[in-house]
Amino acid sequence: MAMEVQIFGTKSCNETRKALRFFKERRIKTHFVDLKERAAAPGELKRFAERFGAEALLDRGGKRFKERGLHVAHVPESRILPMLADDAALLVTPLVRSGNQLTVGWDEAKWKGWIAP
Template identity: 85%
Template sequence: MEVQIFGTKSCNESKKALRFFKERRIKTHFVDLKDRPASPGELKRFADRFGAEALLDRNGKQFRERGLHVAHVPEARILPLLADDPLLLTTPLVRSGNHLTIGWDEAKWKTWITP
């Protein structure tokens, strides 16, 4: 089993996700969104499963700094906005094969690793 985690080095939830899988000796591939944004196809995969709204971190610092907290962001505009500025994403985005999660979801991850 291998897990891909999209997040930032400064995100506590991403750090916790990395630690969760490391403690269970599961190989992880970490993608730091500050260095390399998630591809539009990768974002679409998560949006198809959870909806684009779930990907947008409306409580995050970047959301407020860009002034988006006072603007209406329509669903159709979210994916292009996230592709342009990956720091607006709710992190971590975790993927293992067809399994996907957004944010901290220890209970779901445990179901992935139990036989």
């Protein structure tokens, strides 16, 4: 069966563009979800959060995190997923999924492992 990946991110994100290019260069079919045009489904976010923890999805170093004043606030784990569902600019991107395999952020080593026979 041919491999397919789903990539959640934005066109303005360098890491997302690099991920798209990584899979394209290897002729792997990608389904790109631009988070500026369409929010990730809560179930999708939950899948990543269950694997890595909601904290891992929150881009604490990002511009949007500071703009919202979140760097000076304590954000409880229980608030993170609803916040990410409302504001995709707070997500670490790209979120990449192939079947049950998931990654958060740029993870070339793991993707190469997915591709290896």
